[in-house]
Amino acid sequence: MLVEKQVPLQPYNSFGIAARAQRFARIRTEADLRSLMVRPDWALTPRFVLGGGSNLVITGDIKALVLRVEIAGRRLVEESEKGWLVEAGAGENWHAFVAWTLDQGWPGLENMALIPGTVGAAPVQNIGAYGVELQDRFHSLDAIDLVSGEVFTLDAAQCGFGYRDSVFKHIAADNQSFGLAGRALITRVRFWLPKPWKPVLGYLDLERKMAETGIAAPDARQIFDWVVAIRRAKLPDPAVIGNAGSFFKNPTVTPEQCADIIARDPKVVHYPMDDGSVKLAAGWLIDACGWKGKTLGHAGVYEKQALVLVNKGDAEHPCTGGEVMTLAKAIQTSVYERFGIRLEPEPVVI
Structure with a gap:
């Protein structure tokens, strides 16, 4: 089993953050993993499992052995x-x-x-x-x-x-x-x-697609096409602009907390949940605090969707994980000061 040394991780994280793995192994079969596990130093080797790297912020070179999962089928x-x-x-x-x-x-x-x-x-x-x-x-x-x-x-x-x-x-x-x-x-x-298949359509963007197209009973392929179109319109392609997708979780609050926010900001986007709580749109909260399109260092907030943080760096001045987290913390502070809500990041930070 080949263990590569000093592997650049920029191609393996969708944010495009420049960092290196001191040791890197591609796991294509269970046998690949077992060949590593029989090594005498395995028990003392720190490990990091890496999938698509789409939900990851790397804040520095990774000293642990990176296990890149490539099992197909x-x-x-x-x-x-x-x-x-x-x-x-x-x-x-x-x-x-x-x-x-x-x-x-x-x-x-x-x-x-x-x-x-x-x-x-x-x-x-x-x-x-x-x-x-x-x-x-x-x-x-x-x-x-x-x-x-x-x-x-x-x-x-x-x-x-x-x-x-x-x-x-x-x-x-x-x-x-x-x-x-x-x-x-x-x-x-x-x-x-x-079976039988039942469409899930109770979401504002999908309801808008139904109204726009006049299709009241879409099949699964139609819903698939709508979701792809919606996501492409809202979210940047990581191959073009580095990002980790939605950066913050949508917070949930009590009905009383929601009513208090609505009294101050009637346009707040919110969704009642089955358990009685109310989910708020984190992107709307961030946008309301004026962050959409803003940058901090070489990290920025996507101009089309405030929930997405993006890589504004280039080859000469690459975006770092530290810059991403500095921006994230500044956004969290703004939202807390205005709404009293603590936003929780979605990506894994390493």
């Missing part, structure tokens, strides 16, 4: 009258996988089209968009314990899904708690796509 595990069970390797591109499922006639993931990253990273973040979260379609996953080397399988309950959260983002504090951050490498993920 897509297949239908089984089909029944109730639905389809579909599996993909952790290294598969998420959007390409969504498109492939529709090409096979297996709808259900269309609302999550064009989310950057890999299949293996999707459950870590519990990705979601336009009314559907990964946990709504998740069945199970396989992973390898990076300490014991054992292969294990987790269902949805064991993954501890929350809003942009899972057990893979938490470290076990003691023997009584369960956290897998830095402990596991996901190899394959399975999704349950139920």
